[in-house]
Amino acid sequence: MATARLLSDIEVEKIPAVKAVFDDIRATRKSDFVNNFWRGLANDPVSLRRVWEQLKAVMVPESAIDPLTKEMIYIAVSTANGCSYCVHSHTAAARAKGMTDAQHGELVSIIGLAGQTNHLVTAMQIPLDPQFEVT
Template identity: 70%
Template sequence: MATVRLMTDAEADAIPAVKAVFDDIRETRGTNFINNIWRALARDPETLKRTWSQVKSVMAVPGALDPKTREMIYIAVSAANACSYCVHSHTAAARAKGMTDAEHGELLQIIGLASMTNALVTSLQVPVDPEFEATQ
């Protein structure tokens, strides 16, 4: 259960700052659907606007990574951070962008492997090899 009441479309329409963000989300994504995260954040219009602006600037613009890859990275980070909502929403988004069952399966294998080896290296406090240090 959310810690705030999710904002309805009627409520959003009555607050110009929220309506503007909701309209931009719909236009950017080409859908009338507004995710619950945006409905929760709408209770604080400045946080809603700032968060949407950041998400849009990374996830909804052309770049070196294709949209499906971006969504798959978001799934991995969300799994590492134990964000169930984000795992679900970005898995749906990745599937909508063409992620196959085979790709999802490999992604889950990589997430599991990285989690295991991260825990081992952290618990052993293995020093970073000098060859891996960034050079200027």
């Protein structure tokens, strides 16, 4: 159960600042769908706009990292942070951007391996090799 009320489209229409962000979400994504994350965040219009603008600045423009890889990174970080909602939503986004079952399987294997080795190195408190220092 959500800890924040999820604003309906009728409620959003009555809050110009929220409506403007929702309109931009729809236009940017070329979809009428606005997911529950944004509906919950809409209770705070300032945060809604700030987070949406940050997401747009990182995830939307063409950059050195292609859109599918960005989504796969988001899945990995969301898994590490234990955010089931984000794992699901960004897996759907990655699939929409062409992620195959084979890529997803490999991604999950990498996430699992990284989690395991991260925990082992942390438990053993292994010192960093000087060769890995950024100079």
